[in-house]
Amino acid sequence: MPKVSMTVNGKPVSGDVDSRTLLVQFLRETLRLTGTHVGCDTSQCGCCVVHVDGDAVKSCTALALSLEGADVRTIEGLANGDKLHPMQEAFRENHGLQCGFCTPGMIMTAVELVSRKGHTLDEKTIREELEGNLCRCTGYHNIVKAIAAGATAMGAKA
C-alpha cells in the first residue's frame, strides 16, 4: 500500500493507506482523530470540515494521497490545551450546539470564514457562508450568533 505523510495538528504523521482512502478516513481510522465526523455521502453536510493549508476542506472529498505533505488542522488541534479557541468558546457561550455532531465542522468552517472575511460578520454573510454545513438541532439561530461573537473575539485576541 502507498504511504502518505502529512502534518496534522502540528505533528508529522504518516501511514500506509489504500489508494482510495479519504482524508476523513485517514484522520478517523488511521490516526483515531474522531472529532471529525461523517454525516453524508454527497459532500454536503460539512460535518467533516478540516483545514488543509489553512483552507476549509471537506475531508470526505479529498484523497489522503492527494494531500501528501499538507498541513492539516482538525478540531482536536484548535484549542490550546484546555484553553478553548475563541470560536469554540463562542459556540459554548451562545448555545451554538445541541447534539454536537455537526459542531466540529461548523467551528472549523467558522474559523476559516473569519480568516477570509474578517472579524465583523453580518448575519447575511454568516448564513450564506454556512451553505455547506448542515445542522439538524439548532435551527441555526445560535450558530449564527456564536460565529458573529467568535469572530469578534478572535479579533480582540489578535
Next chain:
Amino acid sequence: MYAFNYHKPATVADAAALASQHADGKLLAGGMTLLPTMKQRLAQPSDIIDMGKLNDLKGIEVKDGVVTIKAMTRHVTVATSAEVRKAIPALAELAGGIGDPAVRNRGTIGGSVANNDPAADYPAACLALGATIHTNKRAIAADDFFTGLFETALGEGEIITSISFPAPDKANYQKFRNPASRYAIVGVFVAKKGGDVRVAVTGAGDSGVFRQKDFEAALKANFAVAALDGKHQPEKGLNSDIHADAEYRAHLIGVMAKRAVAAAK
C-alpha cells in the same frame, strides 16, 4: 469507492501520457464532482491521475483585455482575484457562487469545464464570454467545446491547460439554485461586447449548456430588460425533475435573463 491505481505526475506531459495509457483512467483535479461520484460507486476508473502537483497549471493572467485562468486554479482564487474582479466582475461573482466555501477551496475551473456537468456554472461563462479552451494539444472555441451532457471535445490524453475569456463591456450571471443540491436549476450568463450579445443557459438543457439565440437577437437590438418582454424560452429540450419541470425552467430562464441584463456591469 472501487479500487484504483493512483498516479501523481509532475508534468502535464506525464499526465497526458498516463491518461493515454489508461483508457479507463480519470484525471483528478479538485475532485469536487469526481470523488462524490466514485464514492457513490457510479464511476469505476481503473486509474486516478492526480493533477495536484502540476503547479504550472495554477494562476491567472490578464493581458490585452483577455483573462486567462490556468486549469488548476481554484474557484476561490478566481472569486477573490482583484484582476478578475476588475476585468470581468461577473466571472468572479460566478466563481464565488459555486458550491460552498469548502468546494470553492478545492474545485478548479479546469475540472469544472472538462466535466461539463449540465448544472455547472462555468460552462455558461465560457459560452457567453466566447472563451477559448486551451489544451496540451490545441485551442478550442467554447462554442465547439461543449458537445453534450458530460461530453466535451476533449480527446484521449488531452488535458485542459487554461481558459481565456475576452473581457466584455458588460456581463452578469444569475443563478436559480436547486433548493436541495444548490446546483443551478437555471443559470443565465449574459455578456455584451461591442455589438455582440451572448446569452448562455446552464442547468436547464437536456443536452447541457446552450445559447439562447432568440434572447441574444433581442438584446443585440436593444440591451435592456424591456427587450426581453414577450420573449419566451421554449420548453422543448429542457429538463424536468421534482424540483423544476420544463415549464418552470423555461419561465425561470426568462426571469434570470432579465435580472442578468438589469445587473450587467
Next chain:
Amino acid sequence: MSAQGVGASVLRKEDFRFVTGRGRYTDDINRPGQAHAFFLRSPHAHATINRIDHAAASKMPGVVAIFTGDDIAADKVGGLICGWMIHSKDGSPMKAGAHPALAQGKVRYVGDHVAVVIADTYAQAREAAEKIVVDYGVLPAVTDTADAARTGAPQVHDIAPNNTVYNWHIGDKGATDAAFASARHVAKIDLVNNRLVPNAMEPRAAVGEYDDASDGLVLYTTSQNPHVARLVLSAFIGLAPEHRFRVIAPDVGGGFGSKIFIYAEETVCVWAARKVRRPVKWTADRTEAFLSDAHGRDHVTHGELALDAAGKITAMRVRTTANLGAYLSTFSSCVPTYLYALLLSGQYNIPNIYAEVDAVYTNTAPVDAYRGAGRPEASFLVERLMEIAARETGKDPAEFRRANFITAFPHQTPVILAYDAGNFAASLDSALKLADYANIGKRKAASAAQGKLRGIGFSAYIEACGIAPSAAVGSLGAGVGLWESAEVRVNPIGTVEILTGSHSHGQGHETTFAQLVSGRLGIPFENVSIVHGDTDKVQMGMGTYGSRSGAVGMSAIVKALDKIEAKARKVAGHCLEASPDDIEFRDGKFTVKGTDKSIDFPSVALQAYIAHKFNGQDLEPGLKESAFWDPTNFTFPAGVHICEVEVDPATGVTTIEKWTAVDDFGNLVNPMIVEGQVHGGIAQGVGQALFEGAVYNTDGQLVTASFMDYQMPRADNLPFYDVGTTNTPCPSNPLGIKGCGEAGAIAAPPAVINALTDALGHEDIAMPASPLAVWRAARKTMAMKTAAE
C-alpha cells in the same frame, strides 16, 4: 433561584467535549478484532426472493461470513416488533406482518435487508456484497398512501387484506354528525401531511460484541432508549437474557424519534458478533439512512369543522389514512391514533369530535414517530381548519381563535385527554404584540409595492407530552409502562452521581439534571455528574422522546432526592443531636430550627458513610436512593406561533420575514436550552412546510434518497426567531414543567402555510411549498387579481 439551579441559563457541561472533538459517538468506538458489516439491500420495492447465491461472494478477500434470512430463521431469532396494540372499530387486533431482521422469502421496500456481509474491512464487505447473486421475482408495488387500500392493489402482507393494518376510530359519531347537520357553516379541507426523513446528522451505527467468558452480549448503538433496546432484543428477539446483555448508547448525534426504534441492523450486528466470535461494526451512510431510518408523518386527511351562527365551533369530523410503510416499526401504530386524534381538540372548546384513521401498508420504508409524532399532523389539520373557517366567515384569525379558546381548567376534551392547565389567551396576546400584528397591513402594502406578496399566519397549538401515565397508556394498548427511573448516589465527600433512564441526544441533560440536583442539595453544580445510556450502570429506564425527560425523568430525580433528603435529615439529626423533625434543610445546610447549630450536606454525606454517629441497626449507613416516577397525567405545552412570509411571484421563492413564538412550557429549568429546543423545532417545522418531502415513484424507488434531492433547512433559509414564554405551571409533576422538545415542529407547519395562503389569497398549496409549487400557486393568485381588476 441559585445561580446554577433550576431556572438559570447555565452553560452546558457537555459542550467542552463537543467543541473540542472529544464527544464519543458510536462510530468513534472501535473494538479489538472488530469486523465490519455491510447490508445488501433490496433494489426492488416488492419482490420475492427466489434464491440467494453467495458462494462467489464468500470467497472474496477478507470475508468472514455472509448471513441471510435463512440463518436468522435457523437461529430462531425473533422478528422486530411493534409495541403498541391498536384495535380496529370491529374489535379485531391490528394486522402485524412478520418483520424479520433479514428478509425471508420476500422484500417489501427498497432498502429492505437481504443479506449481511461481514468482512475484515468495510470496503471488503461492500465489494463482496456486489458478488452476491439474488434471484428476485419482481412484483408490482404500492406506494401511494391514498391508494393502498384499493381493491386490487399489490398486497404487502398476506395477513393484512387490502393492506389495512387497522380501521380505528374515536369519538361520538352520532353526536358529531348531528352537530354537522345543524351547523351554520362548515369549513373543509383535504390535505396531505408530507412524508419526512428525520436526518439526525449522526447516521445510525452499531457495534455488537460477544464475550465468551460470560456468554454475554454488548451492543453499542445510536439509541434514544438503550434499556428499551435491550428489553426488545432480549425478551422478544431473544438474543440473550437481559442480565447477560449490555446496551450502551454513548453520545448520540441527534435522534428526533428516529433512534427510538429497534432496527434490523443493530439486531444483526449483535447477533452476528456471537456467530463470528468477533465484534461486528456497522455505520450507515446517508443513503442508507434515507432508505432505512423510519420516516415520519405521511397522512392523507379530509377534515371538517362545524360552526354555529355565533362563530363557535360545534363539531369536528376527520378521516385520515396513515401510511405505516412496509412493516410496523416499534411504536408506529400509536402515532396516527393516540398521538394524533387525541389532540384534535387543539386549544378549542369543541363539544363533538369524531375521527376515523385507517393505517395502511405500502412498499416504502417503515414510518414511525418523528419529532412531534402525530401531534404535528393534528395541529396542522386543526390550525389549517381554524384559519380557513376564520377566512370563510370573515373573522380575524386571531380573534376567531380567541373566541373558541378553552378558558377553564381542567378541561375534558371529547377525545380522552383532560387538559390540566393553560392560559391560551396570554400566549396569543403576547405573540400579537411581539409580531406587531397591528401593522401587518402596512407591511403587506410595502411588499405589494415591490411586486411581492406578503402574508401572516397563526398557529395556536397544543401537544400532549410527558408521556405518560403507565396505566393510561396500557389501557390504550401500549406494551410498556412509560414511567422513568432515577438513582441518586451521594459519595462520602458530598459529590453526587445521578443515574437516569432518560438519555440525552442533544438536550443537555448533563446540565439541566445537574442544575436540579445542585439547587436542591445546595452543592456546586460541578460536583454533580449524570450517568446515562448504559444498561450496566443504570438499572432500567424508558428513554428520551415525547418531550418527557424533564417532566418524567427529572420528576423521578425529584422523588429520589426527596428520599435522600429524608435520610440525610436523619443522619443530620444524629450529628446535631436533634429530632429530624426539628431540622430544616436550606442552601445545603441542615440547621436545628431556632438555633445556630448546623451541618452542611457534604459533612452529612460523610457521616452517613462513616456511620459513627448512629446505630447502623437503626439507620442504614450510606446515602443512595432510587425512585420510579409514573406520571399522573400527560403534560400540555401550548402556545402561539406567528409566521410572516414574503413571496416572489416571479420565482416562487418564499422568504420567512419574521417568526414569533410564545410558548407555555410551565416552569423552565434552563431558559437557554429551552429556547434552543424551540429554535430547532421551528426549523424542522419550517422544513416540513417549505422544503422537505420524501418522494417515492410508482416503482417504489425513493427519488429523494440524498441531500442532493431532499432539501434540508440551511442557515440561509431561516431567520432569527423571536421567542417568548408564558407560564402556567404544570400541576401534574413536582417541578411544574411541561416539556419543550417538540413544540416548534408541531407549531410551525400550519403557521407557515397559513401565512403562505394569506399571501397567495387562496388555499391551493400543499407541503412542501417548494419554489415550483409556490410559483404555480402565485400564478393562480396573479390570475385571480387580474380577473378581479
